[in-house]
Amino acid sequence: MNKSELIEKIAADAGISKAEARRALDAFTKAVTESLQEGDQVTLVGFGTFSAKKRSARTGRNPQTGEIIEIAATKVPSFKAGNKLKNLVDDDGHG
Structure with missing residues (x-):
């Protein structure tokens, strides 16, 4: 959708x-x-919680050159589904 x-x-x-x-x-x-x-954070009871999580600095690899690069720490949005939503999405209804 x-x-x-x-x-x-x-x-x-x-x-x-x-x-x-x-x-x-x-x-x-x-x-x-x-x-x-x-x-x-934003919590909608039964639906889920939106929050910002810290992602630590890490090393990565440039996919074009293969060169090792440093990736800076950053914050990323996150969503954790609530139990009611999890259960409603669960195909067999037993989440």
Whole structure:
């Protein structure tokens, strides 16, 4: 599902226009992004938690030249699914 399809689904399920659904989705993604940038996490009980995790510096390899390179430490966004979401996605319902 891409963003346009998600907007259509939100609009249909919530009984709102696509324009309203787009604004709501954009506001949600902006709020999550800003929270992560500030070092906070966003927890939606039953759905999951968005957070920013630290990735340590490490060595890597340039795939074109094979040269060993140093990769700097960075923060990366992370999502951990909640139990309810895990169970709903589980095919046999026994997650």
